[in-house]
Amino acid sequence: MTVSVERQQQRLVPLGAVGELGRSKRSVVVVDGQELLVLCVRRRFTVLENRCPHLGLPLDDARVVGRTLVCSGHGYKYALGDGGHVPGWRCSSGDAGRLVLLPTRVEDGVLYALVGLPG
Secondary structure, three states: OOOOOOOOOEEEEEEEEHHHHHHHOEEEEEEOOEEEEEEEEOOEEEEEEOOOOOOOOOOOOOEEEOOEEEOOOOOOEEEOOOOOEEOOOOOOOOOOOOOOEEOEEEEOOEEEEEEEOOO
């Protein structure tokens, strides 16, 4: 049996100056037509696709509680550390999906994210 795995090409993309992104705490950056949500929580950056994995709603108005993101559309909670769904009274099942988190790096005062090339 042969299994073919297609790897999506990725590249580092600058998202903005760390000082500016840190002050705003929350920014939406568009890269190749894809909206990314940049969060700065306790001086730590998290970059994710700006859409709820459950309903596809934008997350730029979601509440941040500690290291948890709470979708404003339905109240589902997601861990900012690994993107996993945090079960609660609104959704106890695991079918709420998981956030798409992007690896980041800071170089020379600029925040970069590793994004897939459109294809």
